[in-house]
Amino acid sequence: MEIDFSLAKPHPKDRAIGPEDPMDLQAFEVPGDPQVMLQMLVEEYARMGWGLDALLALFRDPFYVAAHGVWLLYGEEELRRRVAAVLARCGVVRATTKLTAPASERLVQIELPTSH
């Protein structure tokens, strides 16, 4: 069979999705309440000592997609208002941790092969 190499090959992302394409998202929506998620996330992080500014930075960051989804939904100002309202109610709980395990006194010598 002759192959025509002059034809441009489409990039995978530009190809149409076939019926059996494993890349195709097969999904349906399960309803949930974003305000509940926001409230729970804020309470959770407040238990770990996170205040308003730290929380907003987390929500702003696109790499933390769950938290960022809430930021996209509400926008910066509305989110700030909602986070502050939860924090005003539940407060920020802090804990001080002190490691008391004895520090290692052993230095590790990496053995290198001897050259011949």
Added chain:
Amino acid sequence: MPNVYNWQLGREMSYPYEERHPQWQFAFVFNPNRCIGCQTCTMACKSTWTFSKGQELFWWNNVESKPYGGYPQNWDSKLLNMLEEVNPGKQVWRTAEKEAEKKPYGTFAGMTIFEAAEKFPAPDGAQQALGYLPTDDEWRHPNIHEDTATGGQFEKDQQFGGSAQLPEHKVWFFHLARICNHCTYPACLASCPRQAIYKRPEDGIVLIDQSRCRGYRKCVEGCPYKKAMYRPTTRTSEKCVGCFPRIEGQDPTVSPTGAPAETRCMAACVGKIRLQGLVKKNPDGSWADDPKNPLHFLIRDRQVALPLYPQFGTEPNGFYIPPRWVPRGYLVQMFGPGVDHAIEQYSCPDRELLAVLQLFRASQQIIFRYEIEKGPKVAEIEVTMPSGAMKVQEIYNDTVIGFNKLGEEVVRTTIEEPTFERPAESHVNSI
């Protein structure tokens, strides 16, 4: 097949081998309420164990975003569908039959993967555990559709043929961190025709003997959590080794006195979602009564942490505190019928539970015992209960102290008085 007792199902079940149990069992609690999917655990594991040729698609530790994602893709919904097909409408729990030690979640009335395989042999040959072999494509994209469906850093319509336009959850999802569960009744072990897989008697870690493995991939097919993986360069299967040198206390920097240390993925967790340990087991497989072991407290006493898909029947030793905002039906399918009780407790933790929760990721050494030094009450705060109602939680200035296997103190954490930042307009004493 012999019968074995599975406390998570509250009943006996069939399993290819007789019951034999380790002295200690590797176990862990993950808290998805806190996980932000940073993948630090994933990379800690990858850079320690699976960075070599042929291991490119290996993620012994992965964090997937539910409900979209999975590694391999749709691993759980595929198996749930298979079980539903062989036992339609009967994969249910009888929750009226609870009993603290023997059946804490009631009784599972459906079929496990072992029972389903026994009664409904696959057309292409008998299986020890109902399962399937994922395709290469399914392994290849561990987080496809997870980071894109809500937009993320990309523009919509620019990826995967515009699939991000398909239904989005507005907005609930959670990050599910997963490693091998080092199950009490491992399906990988049951499926191996070479008997190359074994469970260590000292800590219950499940390992594949590389000298016996011939790469038939039956373990990959049988493991319901899909945590056994095939390596084409060696033509053998590999899986999470539970960082056993650290569990043995052989890392001189972390364990100078030889006490067991947490695995790499646990120790690297910046979100403090992980608590790992070893739980003492009785010869009959039940958990020894060890109320001051933090895992025993969270899993058996308080039942705040629940097994992942207990209905599969392998008695996994990984436990999760269910994320509070997720629709309840979804959680019950994933963690069993203990979800309501777990969320109720976790939403408003009492004094002891709040103290034990401070031990998550507090020390690199495994905590075998805790003690609480009690302090005065410092605050009352309002928290949201599952019903949406508010409840008052009492905060005490308590100190929780963790001890390692040798009885040495390794960490102490003190809960401080909470601080409140109220909007300026809302209180009259503002200057």
